[in-house]
Amino acid sequence: MVTRREFLGMLGGGIVGLAVGGALGYTLAPKGPSPEEMAGKLPGVPSEPLKIGGMWFLTGKFGTYGDMAKKALQLAVEEINASGGILGRKVEITLKDEADRQNVLQNIRKMVEEEKAEFLIGIDSSGDVLKLAPVVEKDLHVVTVITHAATPKLTACNKLHYVFRISMYEEPIDVAAAKLVAEKFPDVKKVASIGPDYAYGYDSWAIFSSNLKKLLPGVDMAEPMYSKLGTEDFSSYIDKMLAYEPDLVFSSLWGGDAATFVKQAVSKGLFDRVKYCLNPMLGATDTLKAIGDGNVPSKAQVWGSGRYWFLYPPHDVWPVNKAFVNKFKSKYGEYPPYVSATSYTAVYALKAAIERAYVMKGAWPGQDDVVAAMEGLAIAGPMGPVAIREDHQGVYSVFWGRLAKGAPNYPHPILTDIQVFDFGEVFPAPGQTAVKCQ
Amino acid sequence: MDVGLLAAQVFNGLVYSSILFLVSSGLTLIYGIMNVLNLAHGSLYMLGAYLGITVVVYALGGTPLAYLVAFLVVPPLVGLVGALLERTLIRRTYPMGEEYQLLLTFGLILVFDDLVKMVWGAAYINFPDPNSFLGGLRFGVYTLPLYHVILIVLGLAVFLGLWAFFSRTFTGKVMRAAAMDREVVEAMGVDVNRVFVSSFFLGSLLSGLGGISAGPLYTASPGMGTDIIVYSFAVIVIGGMGSIGGAMAGSLIVGVLRSLAISFYPQLEIVIVFVIMAAVLLVKPTGLFGRPEFERR
Secondary structure: OOOHHHHHHHHOHHHHHHHHHHHHHHHHOOOOOOHHHHOOOOOOOOOOOEEEEEEEOOOOOOHHHHHHHHHHHHHHHHHHHHOOOEOOEOEEEEEEEOOOHHHHHHHHHHHHHOOOOOEEEEOOOHHHHHHHHHHHHHHHOOOEEEOOOOOOHHHHOOOOOOEEEOOOOHHHHHHHHHHHHHHHOOOOOEEEEEEEOOHHHHHHHHHHHHHHHHHOOOOEEOOOEEEOOOOOOOHHHHHHHHHHOOOEEEEOOOHHHHHHHHHHHHHOOHHHHOOEEEEOOOOOHHHHHHHOHHHOOOOOEEEEOOOOEOOEOOOOOOHHHHHHHHHHHHHHOOOOOHHHHHHHHHHHHHHHHHHHHHHHHOOOOOHHHHHHHHOOOEEEEOOEEEEEOOOOEEEOOEEEEEEEOOOOOOOOOEEEEEEEEOHHHHOOOOOOOOOOOO | OOHHHHHHHHHHHHHHHHHHHHHHHHHHHHHHHHOOOOOOHHHHHHHHHHHHHHHHHHHOOOOHHHHHHHHHHHHHHHHHHHHHHHHHOHHHHOOOOHHHHHHHHHHHHHHHHHHHHHHHOOOOEEOOOOHHHHOEEEEOOEEEEHHHHHHHHHHHHHHHHHHHHHHHOHHHHHHHHHHHOHHHHHHOOOOHHHHHHHHHHHHHHHHHHHHHHHOOOOEEOOOHHHHHHHHHHHHHHHHOOOOHHHHHHHHHHHHHHHHHHHHHOHHHOOHHHHHHHHHHHHHOOOOOOOOOOOOOO
């Protein structure tokens, strides 16, 4: 485990400070010159628009992720183009559908080779990202910023050059979960768990349980349970938990499954029998909407985390988040989901890296120059300052919050009583993970 | 073995069996009378859940009365949608053969999924849980929500109702006769087209009833009809295609065994249903109740 101080040492505090300040400047800058005014004014900068290729699930069961990403990209592109584009180049983002399962790699290749995308962003599925990374590294050679897929393997088990991940991945959240239990609920004696029946569910439990065993060695853990994605009826799982009489339930279910589980756990009386329930994926507005204020348990404490929460960092101490939330809310009538925040930050990370590389080089940077500029970059995203580490993983602090009714201020349940874990406490050192690489 | 847990899991299984029976009895009825395997039957289940949400949440604000109204209004509405499908589209495939029916009804699944997305959006929607006002019965660490008890009773009542309808009423007997020999029934002056549209209405109504029954338990999302149609298909193959009694037996076997598997042999949860189906097909290819009510000659 790396301490925060060692960590900042690695990065070089000076660069972080400079870049945070710079990025803050970008996000909060008043309207600058238009791309037309800027075009051709900077030496060595091409005049044609800068093309970025993006891929998310745009249709099908997970199509809401693409919708969230699109909204944020539109916002980022409008802001950037209204204030001079990137070094005067107008930004254009074209999207392809990750739900086109047979053609994920071909479509990525098409964007780069035929449609001349200079950079890539997006990718929801962990499976896709692990297939895509070697293709980008060996073949396509374009800087790619991942915004969602959360497998630790991407950055911990691969030596990446062109591929970066700006979004939080699952491991630090699960490490923080174990710390949360040890610090706030040391009375916990018996833990039951449920997760989705694929790599993520197994990894998440392995990380949480191994960390918790170190912190609270006396805790007894039930055989973990796994349900297939899209399970409608959790009654049998819930009764099996009840038979074990746990005082804490760890659930790594996500999306509709997480909402269905909470609802059925309420009607089956689970939250009258257990004291705590932790879900690392609960801090997603789509899930919270589906849970609804009516299913927020009154007795047990349900805690959730995620990659971004729109009320953290608090708006008064982190104006970047306040500005993002307000713009998003007034444009789309809802609070920004996490995929929106990470996608938005990915565009600004590319902008900051390109500009940094341009200043160093004095000419439009090549892909390797942008890679060099991305390494050690820090950017002010809605989720707080994000530093890009040597392993190409974006690091920022992890939050855990307690589920509470949203009424009367919010249209859906929210997370309150936010507990923060600084990235130095919960991110494994570069190249390390509790998950087996092979 | 933990007897309390065993009992709780049998109860959970019965709740799921009940929903499976509502949907699969409709599927088997339409197949039995008309020899049409409607793949979009699961989409009508989805429609039942979404229309239920519209009535309960948006129109009537989640009161106990709202549930009552929804249970009375939504299934016939879904039945009408089914009858309309039969009149306008499915009827045209009768001269063409079964592969065209499968193609058409598979296409309808996609159409319904997209329609639901257009009207209600792609995100999953929470159907409020009637247990908030119904409450539940406590047994040790377990809770039996009253709504679950109601569903078990409903499944049983529908089973008895269908049995009485097909063995005691004139219309029911005509429907069975039309399944056995269409030409003779027609020669006796019965409008067979009307029999067909009625059976589609009744079968779809049952699927809609399944949807609105399941809605408050689960979370509604486009595509929620896919799982149920796969399980319903397994149910009617196990029970015997075209047999209402078979649908009941198949639902009980699938529902209860799946629930027990989760608790005692979790690795078997998904596979067990299809292992049973394969075993039945090997030993008795016509299903457990190989003599359906709707016998064909």
